[in-house]
Amino acid sequence: MRRSSALALGLVVLGIVFLIIGVLYALGVLQIAVSDPHSPHHYTHLILFTVLAVACFVAANFARPKGGIYATDRPKRL
Amino acid sequence: MTFAQALFMGLLQGASELFPVSSLGHAVLIPSLLHWSFKASDPSFVPFLVLLHLGTATALLIIYRRDWVVVIRGFFTAALRGEIRTDEERLAMLLLVGTIPAAILGVFLENPIKRLFASAYEAAGFLVVNGALMLAFEVLRRRAERRATLEPTSRAEQEEHFAQAERISFRAAALVGACQALAFLPGISRSGVTIGGGLLAGLRHQEAARFSFLLATPVILGAGLVEVPQLFAQGVPVDKYAAGAVLAGIAAYASARFLLRYFRSGRLDPYGWYCICAGLGSLALLHFNL
Numbered sequence: 382m383r384r385s386s387a388l389a390l391g392l393v394v395l396g397i398v399f400l401i402i403g404v405l406y407a408l409g410v411l412q413i414a415v416s417d418p419h420s421p422h423h424y425t426h427l428i429l430f431t432v433l434a435v436a437c438f439v440a441a442n443f444a445r446p447k448g449g450i451y452a453t454d455r456p457k458r459l
Numbered sequence: 460m461t462f463a464q465a466l467f468m469g470l471l472q473g474a475s476e477l478f479p480v481s482s483l484g485h486a487v488l489i490p491s492l493l494h495w496s497f498k499a500s501d502p503s504f505v506p507f508l509v510l511l512h513l514g515t516a517t518a519l520l521i522i523y524r525r526d527w528v529v530v531i532r533g534f535f536t537a538a539l540r541g542e543i544r545t546d547e548e549r550l551a552m553l554l555l556v557g558t559i560p561a562a563i564l565g566v567f568l569e570n571p572i573k574r575l576f577a578s579a580y581e582a583a584g585f586l587v588v589n590g591a592l593m594l595a596f597e598v599l600r601r602r603a604e605r606r607a608t609l610e611p612t613s614r615a616e617q618e619e620h621f622a623q624a625e626r627i628s629f630r631a632a633a634l635v636g637a638c639q640a641l642a643f644l645p646g647i648s649r650s651g652v653t654i655g656g657g658l659l660a661g662l663r664h665q666e667a668a669r670f671s672f673l674l675a676t677p678v679i680l681g682a683g684l685v686e687v688p689q690l691f692a693q694g695v696p697v698d699k700y701a702a703g704a705v706l707a708g709i710a711a712y713a714s715a716r717f718l719l720r721y722f723r724s725g726r727l728d729p730y731g732w733y734c735i736c737a738g739l740g741s742l743a744l745l746h747f748n749l
Contacts, residue, residue: 414567425685429566436559439552442541 396437403430469703473710479651491579512683514708557636564640585646590734596655631660
């Protein structure tokens with residue numbers, strides 16, 4: 382995976398968006414593409430969007446550039 | 460549904476869930492062919508299917524208990540570190556990547572598709588299509604074996620030239636996972652299309668089956684667990700359904716053990732031919748109302 386701070390930040394934002402969508406489904410605010418429109422809560426959607434959010438956060442950690450000034454493998458000063 | 464019917468359906472679902480022959484197709488077809496009054500597409504049938512799926516998922520968890528411990532540990536290690544270093548960590552991430560498309564398609568498409576294609580005629584038709592797919596997967600595999608000039612060697616040696624589940628690419632894992640959505644069509648087998656997808660991605664037969672079963676576990680378990688509240692609805696004969704679920708678990712355990720041994724050197728062809736014959740036979744029986 383290509384490492385970049387911008388990509389990592391984008392994935393974190395996307396993860397937060399997924400969490401918000403999941404909560405909106407669970408509260409019954411969102412009723413898009415649901416199997417039972419009469420049901421007030423859609424916990425299946427909450428689980429799905431939570432999984433998507435977790436996947437985004439994991440991907441963000443993979444995309445985050447490793448190293449930097451605090452990296453343990455930086456060359457020692459002679 | 461009588462007690463005997465519940466046991467029969469449990470046995471049928473447990474066995475056919477992991478064999479590449481479509482459990483949903485059989486669950487739709489057989490009650491119709493036997494002129495039983497209940498239908499698998501009926502909403503009142505959902506609690507029963509939930510328990511059967513939980514039985515099957517439990518069997519898979521028991522078979523792969525060591526793999527799951529390693530996979531879960533590998534997932535957290537790799538996720539926190541932000542880097543994959545071992546095969547177990549790679550497998551964990553492959554399973555996550557493969558599960559996501561199946562989960563998205565499952566949540567948004569499963570019910571509309573099942574509602575559209577719930578009749579026994581369609582299940583029989585898709586069973587024929589499933590058989591053709593299994594045969595096509597093997598034709599493509601044999602072509603890959605010829606390209607690698609593996610023809611004269613034994614089957615076990617031929618299989619050695621192909622990869623283990625951990626070596627599949629992430630793109631291929633996502634595609635194999637997305638293939639699971641085809642199984643929402645009654646008659647198309649989830650394990651069949653994922654094993655076939657694994658073969659196309661260059662896995663050994665046994666490894667394709669292992670990847671398919673590992674991929675199926677969170678999907679089957681998740682689909683079952685989210686429907687658990689339906690079990691507490693009034694009038695659900697939980698004892699009868701639970702007996703069916705236990706039998707489904709035992710059948711799934713036995714069939715997974717058999718398939719993992721079979722795919723050391725076996726191919727998908729027999730299941731392909733079975734599906735074509737069963738589908739055509741069912742179409743004839745339904746057409747002549749026998």
